[in-house]
Amino acid sequence: MSRYAAMFERLNGECAFGAFLMLGDPDLETSARLLDAVVEGGADMVEVGIPFSDPVADGPVIQTAAQRALAAGVRVGDCFDLIRSFRDRHPDVPVGILTYANIVVARTGFMHDAAEAGADSLLIADVPALEVEPFARAMEQAGIEPVLIAAANTPEPTLQRIAGVSKAYTYCVSRAGITGTHAGGEFDTGLVQRLTKFGAPPPVFGFGISKPEHVRAAMAAGAKGVICGSVIVDSAARGEDVSELVRSLKGATRNDSATK
Amino acid sequence: MRLDGRFGRFGGCYVPEILVPALEQLEAAFLDARDDPAFAAELNGLLANYAGRPTPLTRCRNLPGNIYLKREDLLHGGAHKTNQVLGQGLLAKRMGKTRLIAETGAGQHGVATAIVGALLGFETVVYMGAEDVERQKLNVFRMQLMGARVVPVESGGRTLKDAINEALRDWSASFETTHYLLGTAAGPHPFPTMVREFQRVIGREARAQMIEQLGRLPDAVVACVGGGSNAIGLFADFIDDPVRLIGVEAAGRGLDCEQHGATLLRGTRGILHGAETYVLQDDEGQIADTWSVSAGLDYPAVGPEHAHLKDSGRGDYVGCTDAEALAAFKALAESEGIICAFESAHALAHALKLAEVQPDSAILVGLSGRGDKDVSQAQALLA
Numbered sequence: 001m002s003r004y005a006a007m008f009e010r011l012n013g014e015c016a017f018g019a020f021l022m023l024g025d026p027d028l029e030t031s032a033r034l035l036d037a038v039v040e041g042g043a044d045m046v047e048v049g050i051p052f053s054d055p056v057a058d059g060p061v062i063q064t065a066a067q068r069a070l071a072a073g074v075r076v077g078d079c080f081d082l083i084r085s086f087r088d089r090h091p092d093v094p095v096g097i098l099t100y101a102n103i104v105v106a107r108t109g110f111m112h113d114a115a116e117a118g119a120d121s122l123l124i125a126d127v128p129a130l131e132v133e134p135f136a137r138a139m140e141q142a143g144i145e146p147v148l149i150a151a152a153n154t155p156e157p158t159l160q161r162i163a164g165v166s167k168a169y170t171y172c173v174s175r176a177g178i179t180g181t182h183a184g185g186e187f188d189t190g191l192v193q194r195l196t197k198f199g200a201p202p203p204v205f206g207f208g209i210s211k212p213e214h215v216r217a218a219m220a221a222g223a224k225g226v227i228c229g230s231v232i233v234d235s236a237a238r239g240e241d242v243s244e245l246v247r248s249l250k251g252a253t254r255n256d257s258a259t260k
Numbered sequence: 261m262r263l264d265g266r267f268g269r270f271g272g273c274y275v276p277e278i279l280v281p282a283l284e285q286l287e288a289a290f291l292d293a294r295d296d297p298a299f300a301a302e303l304n305g306l307l308a309n310y311a312g313r314p315t316p317l318t319r320c321r322n323l324p325g326n327i328y329l330k331r332e333d334l335l336h337g338g339a340h341k342t343n344q345v346l347g348q349g350l351l352a353k354r355m356g357k358t359r360l361i362a363e364t365g366a367g368q369h370g371v372a373t374a375i376v377g378a379l380l381g382f383e384t385v386v387y388m389g390a391e392d393v394e395r396q397k398l399n400v401f402r403m404q405l406m407g408a409r410v411v412p413v414e415s416g417g418r419t420l421k422d423a424i425n426e427a428l429r430d431w432s433a434s435f436e437t438t439h440y441l442l443g444t445a446a447g448p449h450p451f452p453t454m455v456r457e458f459q460r461v462i463g464r465e466a467r468a469q470m471i472e473q474l475g476r477l478p479d480a481v482v483a484c485v486g487g488g489s490n491a492i493g494l495f496a497d498f499i500d501d502p503v504r505l506i507g508v509e510a511a512g513r514g515l516d517c518e519q520h521g522a523t524l525l526r527g528t529r530g531i532l533h534g535a536e537t538y539v540l541q542d543d544e545g546q547i548a549d550t551w552s553v554s555a556g557l558d559y560p561a562v563g564p565e566h567a568h569l570k571d572s573g574r575g576d577y578v579g580c581t582d583a584e585a586l587a588a589f590k591a592l593a594e595s596e597g598i599i600c601a602f603e604s605a606h607a608l609a610h611a612l613k614l615a616e617v618q619p620d621s622a623i624l625v626g627l628s629g630r631g632d633k634d635v636s637q638a639q640a641l642l643a
Contacts, residue, residue, distance in 0.1 A: 053546040054421060054532065056428040057276045063415055076544050101274050101531040106545025126531070128277040130261065149277040158280070176278055177433035 002145060003094040003120050004168040007044055008202055008224065015215070015253035016225030018204060019043035019232050019246055020098070022065035023050055023082050024074030026237070031069075034236050035086050039093055041246025046086070047227055048119075050079045050099040057100075057125040059180035061230040065237070076107055080117040087118030096121040096147060096168065104135070111142035121168040123147040129154075129161045136165050147171050150195060150203075152188045163200035169225060170200045173207045180208075180230025192222030212252035219253065226253070261287055265449025267568035273448040275428070275534050282435035287450040289355050294457070299350065306346045310379070311336040313343075313461065317469035317624075322595040325615020327608075328478065329627040330466040330494065333600055339629030340462060340490045341372035345441060347458035349376035352439035359383040359438040363427045365392055365420035366555030366633060367399025368601075369443030374408035376441075384408040387426045389419035392555060399633060417549050420559050424533050444487025445563040448534025452492075452563050459493025466624055467497050474622055480504040480614060483626035484606040485577065486521065486556045488563035490628040495575070504576060506614075507566060508606045510552030511579030519551035523562040524570050524577040532561040538570075553582035553641070554602030554634070580606040586641055588612055589631065601629035602637075 001009070007016060019038035024031050035046060051066035051074060058066070083095055097119050104110045104124055114122060122144050127135055129148055136146045145167035150159055152174045162170065172195070174188040192203045204225035205218040211231075218226045228249055235245050261284060265271050273283060293299040307313040315334050320327040332340035352360060360382040364370030370386040377384030386403055390412040393400055400410050416422035424447075431440040445455040463481075470478050481498050483491035485507040495505045512520030520526065523538045530539035532547060540548040540560040552558040569575030580588075585602055588609035593599050600608065604627045611623045631638070 053416065054425055056425050056533075057432070059429070060415070067416075070546065102539070102541065102545040102547070104545075105529075105531060106541065106543070125276055126274045126534070128273065128275060128280045130273055130280060151278040153281050154277055155281065158277075162277075173278060176435065178429045 002168065003092060004045070004145065006092065007094050011044065015219050015223060016044040016204065017042060017246070017250040017253055018045045018047050018225055018227035020047040020049065020227055020229030021236070022062065022069055022233060023048045023079040024069035024072060025065040025233070026068045027072045028074065028078055028082060032082055032085060034242055035082070036089065037242045038232065038246050039090055041243035042250035043246050045094040045096065045225070047096045047098055047229070048079070048083065050076060050097060050103055052100040052103050055100060055125070057178055059178045059230060061180045061234045065233045076103065080113050083117040083119050094120045094168070096123060098123045098125060100124065101126050111138045111144050115142045115144050119144060121145040121147045123149065123171055129158050129165065132165055149173055150191060150200070152191050156194060159194050160198045163195055163198035166201050169202045169204040170195055172203045172205045172223070174205065174221065175208060177207065187218050187221035187223070189221045212249060215249055215252035261449065262291060263287065263450065263453065265453065267452070267565040268571060270536050270564035270567040271449055271452055272536050273534060274531050274536065275448045276432060278432050279435065282431065283448055283450065285355060286351070289351050290450055290454045293351055293354060299354070303347055303350055307343065307461065311342045311346060314465045317466060317473060319473065320596055323591065323612065325612070325619050326622045327611050327615060328470065328622065328624045330462060330624060332462060332490065332626065332628050333598070333604070333630035337372050337375050338632060339368050339372070339601065340459060340493065341369050341443065342375065343461055343493070344455050344458035344489065345372040345376040348439065348441045349380045349382070352382065352441070353380055355439065357437060357439040359385070359434065360441050361385045361387065361427050361430050361434070361438055362441045362443060363387050363420065363423035364443065365389070365423070365558060367392070367396040367403065368556060368629060368633065370403050370408065370410065371399055373441050374403040374406040377408055378406040385430070386410050387413050387423040387430070389417070389423050390414050391418040392420070396555070396633070420555070421547065428533070443489070445489040445492045445565065446487040446533065446535060446537070446561060452535065452565055455489050456492045456496055456565065459489050460496040462490065462493040462626065463495060463497035466494060470622070470624060477501055477503050478624040479621040480506055481624045482506045482508060482607045482611045482614070484508045484557060484603045484628060485524070485562060485566055486510070486559050486603065488566045490626050492563060492565055494626040499574065505569065505574065506610065507575055507577045508580050508610045509577060510554060510557035510606060511581040512551040512553070514581060515579050518548070520579070521550040521552040521557045521559060522579045523560060524566060525579050535561070535564045537561050537564045537567045553585060554606065556601070556603040557606065578610055580609045584609040586638070589638065590642065599631035599635065600627050601631050602634045604628045
């Protein structure tokens with residue numbers, strides 16, 4: 001069983017909490033420490049960015065994080081090393097990579113190296129379902145689970161393809177926009193229903209989740225997991241206690257199930 | 261999508277999933293408009309009576325060789341950009357959009373978008389690298405004068421590629437009311453195809469004018485290539501003819517240093533701004549900083565159709581340095597009384613080289629824009 005499947009089984013219906021961090025931000029040592037800190041705070045899965053110079057799907061917080069990592073001289077191989085050492089310390093926590101197409105195609109054997117480092121899934125932010133086929137094939141050959149984004153405006157035939165290709169989870173974006181810039185907390189229940197109809201893997205909501213009430217709203221819309229990115233990256237950059245932040249956000253997943 | 265959006269292996273539609281429906285809507289509107297005589301009539305009316313088409317074909321009287329200039333510098337707005345913003349502006353109307361966003365480098369495409377925004381009644385927002393806002397104050401004011409809002413982009417290298425990133429980010433949140441009026445024949449499908457079709461008028465006119473004036477086709481067609489819209493517009497109607505197609509890239513301070521914008525000559529295959537194409541990048545896929553004396557050629561990717569024309573061998577791509585372009589800029593002013601854009605001077609510089617070895621060859625040069633925007637920079641450089 002894949003680490004994601006095992007995690008969802010272990011959670012037994014409780015909402016999974018995913019913490020996003022940019023690898024190498026602001027440097028390799030701090031980055032490794034932050035990965036541990038989010039797990040200590042209760043993250044069930046970790047989503048990691050491999051920095052790209054031109055991240056068009058990201059808002060200012062994640063862009064700046066990528067720039068900090070690149071300015072520190074972080075290379076793709078360093079990112080795989082960070083994943084590898086994280087994997088040694090946390091054998092069961094699923095790790096998903098989020099990056100951009102040009103980073104993937106520039107490195108021969110990207111998928112293989114990612115799998116070998118211990119990553120479980122890969123989401124390429126600028127590869128939509130329309131272009132995903134060769135990438136998904138390479139991921140499956142390497143033993144990496146593809147993750148696709150399903151948006152509220154994605155038409156049904158495309159949702160059906162996404163449901164078929166996505167393996168670890170389905171990354172749901174319920175409102176238009178880029179990372180970290182939403183008012184937050186507005187989720188479309190219809191999206192989960194449509195995905196469920198097509199047999200998609202568990203819906204995990206991202207984009208615009210920065211407060212416990214957003215987590216609860218996502219769960220009310222049918223989320224089986226949430227991913228928080230900008231709020232955690234921003235908090236880390238301010239030198240705050242990231243474990244504590246994750247604890248409060250993860251806490252919201254339990255509060256809800258307790259009061260149901 | 262109804263078309264496949266590929267040129268050989270290049271092109272495609274590499275954008276976040278959220279933008280795919282907006283691009284599908286745009287493709288559908290473009291294909292429907294193409295079959296609608298009322299759309300063609302309105303566009304052709306604007307091109308003729310507002311923008312000033314057809315533009316003249318001028319045979320150089322004093323420069324050596326046998327050089328013909330296709331005078332897009334005489335188009336309203338001062339460059340070929342106006343052709344396609346009128347087309348996209350009418351499409352945006354057709355789709356019921358009320359707001360236009362655009363990226364701009366030196367400001368030419370921003371000015372063109374501001375023109376169409378004012379003419380057709382759109383709210384217009386132009387993203388421009390903060391560095392370029394500083395360097396191109398006059399164009400910033402021109403845009404503002406026509407009612408556009410100019411947003412300085414502080415991210416990345418604060419130039420054209422960062423302005424495109426920011427426009428794409430805006431569009432990800434605003435596509436329901438907003439059309440992204442991309443400025444060149446690059447980016448995700450359907451932009452490369454659509455922009456080529458709206459710029460095709462350059463080559464269609466030039467081909468007929470060559471036959472009328474010279475009695476035959478030119479031997480070579482030469483155009484500068486940044487994103488590549490004026491070149492593809494000039495080349496499109498010559499693709500099936502026995503005519504050399506030559507694209508001239510910015511060799512900046514020299515192809516052997518890193519300060520150039522010669523994507524096809526020095527780049528490698530990659531994916532940027534929605535398309536698979538040639539890209540100036542490092543060994544890990546991080547996008548490189550580029551350089552050219554002309555801001556319009558200072559871009560690390562290139563339209564995917566040019567990538568295909570290069571790989572298939574149909575197009576020849578060469579470089580021209582800042583210094584060569586500047587010399588051609590000066591020569592054209594002195595010999596013919598025409599002050600052209602620095603971008604266009606790259607094409608002319610190569611034509612002059614060709615004319616030296618083949619004085620009898622008829623060479624058609626795309627004079628893509630006028631040089632008013634470059635005059636103060638030229639003054640400093642030629643002093």
